[in-house]
Amino acid sequence: MHGLGFEVRHERDGDGSVDLLRKVETLMELEEVVRRDGDGKYRPLRGERNLVQGWFYWAKSSEELREVLEVIYPGAVGNWEAEREGRLVQGDWKGAAKRQMGRVQKLIENGEKSVERAEKELCQARCGKSPLWAGKTCRAEVGRIPLACVEPCPIFWDVALASGS
Amino acid sequence: MLKETALILAGHGSTKNAESSRFTRETAHRLRERGIFAEVRAGFWKEEPSFADALRGLQSKRAVVVPWFLAKGYFTTQILPREFRETAGVECRVTEPIGSRPEILELVLGRAEKLCQIKKHQNRDVCVLIASHGTGLHAGSRRAAEDLAVGLSKKGYRSARAVFLEEEPRIADWRKVVAEDGPVVVLPHFLAGGLHGSEDVPGLLGLSSGAEGWSEVGGREIGYGAALGRPEEMEEMVIRLASAN
Ligand code: SF4
Numbered sequence: 556m557h558g559l560g561f562e563v564r565h566e567r568d569g570d571g572s573v574d575l576l577r578k579v580e581t582l583m584e585l586e587e588v589v590r591r592d593g594d595g596k597y598r599p600l601r602g603e604r605n606l607v608q609g610w611f612y613w614a615k616s617s618e619e620l621r622e623v624l625e626v627i628y629p630g631a632v633g634n635w636e637a638e639r640e641g642r643l644v645q646g647d648w649k650g651a652a653k654r655q656m657g658r659v660q661k662l663i664e665n666g667e668k669s670v671e672r673a674e675k676e677l678c679q680a681r682c683g684k685s686p687l688w689a690g691k692t693c694r695a696e697v698g699r700i701p702l703a704c705v706e707p708c709p710i711f712w713d714v715a716l717a718s719g720s
Numbered sequence: 721m722l723k724e725t726a727l728i729l730a731g732h733g734s735t736k737n738a739e740s741s742r743f744t745r746e747t748a749h750r751l752r753e754r755g756i757f758a759e760v761r762a763g764f765w766k767e768e769p770s771f772a773d774a775l776r777g778l779q780s781k782r783a784v785v786v787p788w789f790l791a792k793g794y795f796t797t798q799i800l801p802r803e804f805r806e807t808a809g810v811e812c813r814v815t816e817p818i819g820s821r822p823e824i825l826e827l828v829l830g831r832a833e834k835l836c837q838i839k840k841h842q843n844r845d846v847c848v849l850i851a852s853h854g855t856g857l858h859a860g861s862r863r864a865a866e867d868l869a870v871g872l873s874k875k876g877y878r879s880a881r882a883v884f885l886e887e888e889p890r891i892a893d894w895r896k897v898v899a900e901d902g903p904v905v906v907l908p909h910f911l912a913g914g915l916h917g918s919e920d921v922p923g924l925l926g927l928s929s930g931a932e933g934w935s936e937v938g939g940r941e942i943g944y945g946a947a948l949g950r951p952e953e954m955e956e957m958v959i960r961l962a963s964a965n
Pocket residue numbers: 600602677678682683684685686704705706707708709710711
């Protein structure tokens with residue numbers, strides 16, 4: 556029906572007919588899809604396990620497929636390639652915190668507990684990525700691109716700061 | 721040259737406000753469609769993709785980073801150069817921020833003119849204010865706004881001044897820097913999407929919304945201009961910044 560290319564859809568939408576799914580035409584439109592949760596609220600965490608279903612995107616080339624994956628899971632393909640080539644750099648959260656603004660930097664001195672809590676409440680409970688910076692490993696399963704997290708994300712700092720107060 | 725270079729639009733972004741990055745992302749998509757650069761990405765400080773994420777997915781070995789910021793300040797002089805300095809496998813060049821382009825003055829002049837035309841006001845009857853952020857930490861922010869005020873004053877307005885959120889003269893004290901009567905045009909020196917231009921500044925002026933157009937505040941006519949950053953206005957500026965050496 557489409558010619559050669561790659562069909563991208565949510566895993567939970569299975570392999571049924573595309574007629575039941577909405578066609579997403581552009582990368583900008585795809586960005587709007589992944590930036591909202593099922594209630595239409597802002598979804599700032601791209602790794603969160605609440606990616607909406609019911610759409611598909613037809614990528615006409617492997618270059619376009621890369622762009623599509625970049626929108627859904629930014630950095631994931633690059634990390635995967637780096638990991639296979641043995642050049643995936645992973646730091647610890649303190650190194651990352653040093654490059655942040657003052658409030659986050661303060662976590663280095665007295666935020667160990669807040670960071671641990673945020674790792675449980677956010678990374679473990681809600682995010683599909685594996686925080687390598689917290690000592691987690693990323694299982695590379697056959698046929699799957701691993702979702703590595705090499706550095707705490709902005710939401711993580713928000714949650715860590717909130718849990719400390 | 722650009723054909724082999726990736727473009728990264730580096731913005732602030734937000735973990736709370738979904739709209740703050742809209743124009744940056746939209747501009748990135750528009751430029752990608754035009755095929756001028758090898759690859760185009762938007763990356764953010766407080767939003768995904770992070771700067772590092774934006775770099776990670778690149779196939780290109782070289783990238784030019786255009787800061788989606790108005791003023792030379794902490795972000796553009798400290799954070800961005802640092803974040804793009806040591807990057808595995810990609811050589812990055814950070815340009816001046818988009819706010820440094822001379823076209824910004826044209827955009828601001830256009831907004832003032834448009835507002836005056838709506839009411840058929842003559843320039844000599846209208847006091848103009850550039851409402852900017854300002855910060856005691858860095859002089860660059862203030863200077864950019866004052867330069868715009870100088871540019872505006874050459875167009876025969878009754879007066880043209882810069883007012884600030886975090887410096888004197890304050891936006892809230894706007895009445896002290898304009899004539900006692902007559903219409904006032906206020907032009908936000910902010911990028912669209914943020915709350916400063918859409919809520920904070922209108923609030924300080926006594927306006928009920930940040931929409932472009934005229935309202936009355938305590939018997940005074942106030943025209944509020946559109947914030948900066950519309951993709952169709954920014955696209956060419958980004959290309960020029962990226963092409964300059
Ligand atoms: S820091 Fe945690 S929540 Fe944020 S992307 Fe990494 S694993 Fe996910």
